[in-house]
Amino acid sequence: MTDNHSAVLLIIGNEILSGRTQDTNTPWIANKLAERGIRLLEVRVVPDIEERIVEALHELRGKAQYVFTTGGIGPTHDDITTQSVAKALNLPIVLDPKAKDVLLEFYGSQDQLTSARLKMAHVPSGAVLVPNPVSGAPGYRIENVFVLAGVPRIMQSMLDHILPELQFGVPILSNTVTCNLMESTIAEKLAKIQDCYDDVEIGSYPHFRSGELGLSVVLRSPENDSLHKATIEVFDLIKSCDGKTHAVSIKSHGEGTF
């Protein structure tokens, strides 16, 4: 059984694991899903090794309603996502005529459709294409798996295309209260606030900027009323530990009010 309105993300990329490339797709996807009430339950980064991708897909497919993959759908020898997805789902790989037409248009003529380029028109049998307005070669959906490009600009345009297809949940609203207290100063009382609000998730995130420790308390909930009340309590807690000497700011995301 998987939760409705849930997703996992599988990042296929040696370049992330080697430290060469900073993954920026995770926060982008997480935010877009959260706006639609879809919760990201897990992210995995695995190398460009078929066995590892297949294994991860087997494990992740049962964990959430949707699986997103990024990376590995290009024309080069290290692009092995499609063969891995097909293997994990036990499906043959077929040439998709629509994908071939898209590539023909992008590259301009039949003789430009080299075998490397044609590779990008091959998908697991039954896949539904996801357009790529940037560089032609499409992504696709097969069963509950969405196979997207790794290049952020391309991934983002593919995701925009997909989002309306997804089953919307109740959007998660959030407020952030930032202060310059140490989190240990408010930890016990913050736990008591958390205990009073089952439907609000309160996270405490210290940071270290310009040589100073500070703290963001993030409140997340699908319920605006509870979120509002809990945020006021956090605000009062910080003030009570704080007097006038510390700066307190509240930032609201989504439709949360306070």
Next chain:
Amino acid sequence: MTDNHSAVLLIIGNEILSGRTQDTNTPWIANKLAERGIRLLEVRVVPDIEERIVEALHELRGKAQYVFTTGGIGPTHDDITTQSVAKALNLPIVLDPKAKDVLLEFYGSQDQLTSARLKMAHVPSGAVLVPNPVSGAPGYRIENVFVLAGVPRIMQSMLDHILPELQFGVPILSNTVTCNLMESTIAEKLAKIQDCYDDVEIGSYPHFRSGELGLSVVLRSPENDSLHKATIEVFDLIKSCDGKTHAVSIKSHGEGTF
């Protein structure tokens, strides 16, 4: 059986999965490990839920020589890493007297050692502390698991302390060749170069900047000679497809030469 000189990273953090925070610890850790010839095999991001952390630790501990965790070792209710690690390793949690002394010094007096702060002096039995010069509360090593803070500045100082303890492998050298070709233009010939060099891993990474598609070819190897030869072949391949119109640059990391 796990590979020597291998590691996995477990990121414990709702703030990453919600999209609020961009994880920057992965590339930092990956690069520091790569310099020492330790390969990062997988990264997982899981929520602040004990069951999910325990499950991930069970799976990851057998996959690599070292497991690093980041996040969840602070004083607040959502900091549940230590209880989860103890559960996964089937160990009791004990008050570490040295950790208590560190906190006593950091907070200044016994009456400042609230139960929330003392929580940070509790570790799985047998843990060896990792100092935290920024905010007192230590990380620790227990068996093959290194439990580190999530705040990047703190995590980095903990990692610096740990690195000399790790078993060094052969450092991976890398060269990057960047050009403004489409990757499909060189895909077939690049695969042939890859076929000639078993000990060089060649990755092809397209990018999209200022409205233009471009490409970085990254070559990685522990063998400087092979890396050198393969890099020259990639350089020549790009030139042969390119004439004089495209910019070609080579960037070298580690000790790779070309």
